[in-house]
Amino acid sequence: MQTLLIILFNAVLTSTILCLAERxxxxxxxxxxxxxxxxxxHQLSWYDLIPVISAILLHGHCRHCQFKFGMHYAHIELLGAIIGWSLFSDITVWITAVLLFFLSCEDIYSHTIHIGVLYPWLIYLFMTSHFNQFEDKITVFCLVIPVCLCLVYRHKLGFGDIPILLCFILINDSLIFAYTLLIATILGLTGLLFVNQARLPFVPYLLAGWLIANLGEKAITYFVK
Ligand SMILES: [Zn+2]
Structure with a gap:
């Protein structure tokens, strides 16, 4: 029952964030x-707003004008429900994922993000990060700052991506951080092959890379035990 409620909560939250970013x-x-x-x-009724289910029942169309809004909302809500549930036991990772999901939606829609929403969370992470990993973090800082400066100077990375990278550094160890960058870069380069855009929204790729690295670590820990 608890699992079902967590899945439901994450589905509703995913739907709300999609709506917020779209507005x-x-x-x-x-x-x-x-x-x-x-x-x-037309104002939508409550039965048109049930995450995943409404989109399936309406075949991705508006009930009133038959405008096709597509099934991607249902797919994202379902994915959000499952990923949110799998991350829910680690509240720090979960909150970060929720914030980054909102920023990813913004980046996809408009190529601009309200990075300010991340700053209070970043301050909290700085204040609560474990000091036994301090040396580890200093090492990663020394690696990432020159890379970020070069990337910004060459206009290959937005300023908004840097606070996101700092979040990753403060939450994860250097190995997960390295995997995150590697996976995000591979996904980004693959995306460039298929998406004909001059500027790629990189936040969704960073989020995807980070989720894969974290969920991969969870899966390995689970199966090794
Ligand atoms: Zn309509």
Whole structure:
């Protein structure tokens, strides 16, 4: 029962973040009214807003104007529910994942992010990070700062990506951090092959790399035990 509630909570949260990022992208005030169809402006009923299920029942279409909003919402909500549930036992990782998911949506929609939402969390991580890993973190700082400066100077990485990298450093050890960068870079380069865009939104790739590294570590720990 507890597992079901956690999965449900994560599905609702994923749906809410998607809605929040979409409203910000369309310059729609957050408190204006309940969810509505962007095409016909009809207000959506509660049964049109059930994560995953509503999109499946409506075949990815608006009930009123039949506008096709697609099944990707259902897929993301389902993925968010499962990943959120699997991370829920580590609340620090979970909160970071939620914040980065919001920033990823923004980056995909508009190539700009409200990185300020991450600063209070970053301060908290600085204050609570374990001192026994301090030397480890200094080493990674020494590695990552010159790399970041070079990347920013060459305009290959946005300033918003740096606080995200700092979050990873403060949460994980250097091995997970290295895997995160490696996986994110491979995914990003693969993305460049298929997406014809001059500038790639890198936050989703960083998030994906970090999630794969963390979930991979959890899986290895689970199976080795
Ligand atoms: Zn509609």
């Amino acid at each position: 910000l992208n369309h310059n729609i005030p957050l408190g204006i009214k309940r969810s509505f169809c962007f095409r016909c402006q």
